Amino acid sequence: MNKLVYAAASALLMFGLVACQSKITDEEAKKIALEDAKVKEAEVTFTSEGMEDDEYIFHFQSKSDSYFYEISKTGKIEEKQVIPMAQNMPEIEKDKTSSNGQKISQDEALTIAYEKFQVSLENVKNVKVKLDKENGIEVYDIEFDAGNKEYSCDISTTTGEILNFDSDAR
Template sequence: MNKLVYVAASAILMFGLTACQRKVTSEEAKKIALEDAKVKEAEVTFTSEGMEDDEYVFHFQNTSNSYFYEISKSGKIEEKQVISMAQNMPEVTKDKTGSSNQKITQDEALQIAYEKFQVSSENVKNVKVKLDKENGIEVYDIDFDAGNKEYSCDISTTTGEILNFDSDSR
């Protein structure tokens, strides 16, 4: 009988602790996204916000970037994506064969990505670099894992500019 009482009390206690776990409001989640993006609400335009798969979802932009955030009810950033809105890409001179004479190497692109995500090359695994086109711009499509996160970005082969990036928890 004592065992049954102990099991019932444990179940009630666990349920109570789970129910007491603080959940953030939509406004608090929005503030988390803005702080992570290092922008103020007055500096951006929200294009959409709501709930998706029991997470707060925000899309907002300013003149420089477009932002996408998914934030759990516990306040953890589950996914984020930042896309550069750069429209005035510098012109690249072409040689007589039509190919660009200013091209960063894959190693330079990887170094740019590591610096952006503040990871050390020693801690990186599963590196994938693919030459691709993004909105008519030749890019290195870079994916890698470090710690408990997956990282992804597109870097212009001609300017070294990060055109978009995101990171997800694994």
């Protein structure tokens, strides 16, 4: 009888541990991001989705904001960023970002990117930098490889702010 009670208790404990660590699907993770952003899927455009380091990664945009979410497989929001779109910036900011004077250099932008992705300069290969516009803002469009990943980001030439970023396994 004691063996039966012990076996039943062990089975319940194991079931409880497995249930507590249940993993969510990518669709469930997407739903968590949308609910947190207080937007509906029909109101946004997904610009990238994927997995990185066992976390779901989502970039999406509404008419007013750009969103970035990292969600763990347990459903916890590990990181999120909300960036106002350029058309919603105050008029003074629009004037500032449309100026032709660059406030940061290409080298400074690269340093910002390397720090964001926590890569060391000696591991970086195939660096590409071009001047571009993202939502009306002049940016450095930066791409490079490090280790077994490809990295990309857009950095404002006037503020040094990372406007969007992505990394993918090669």
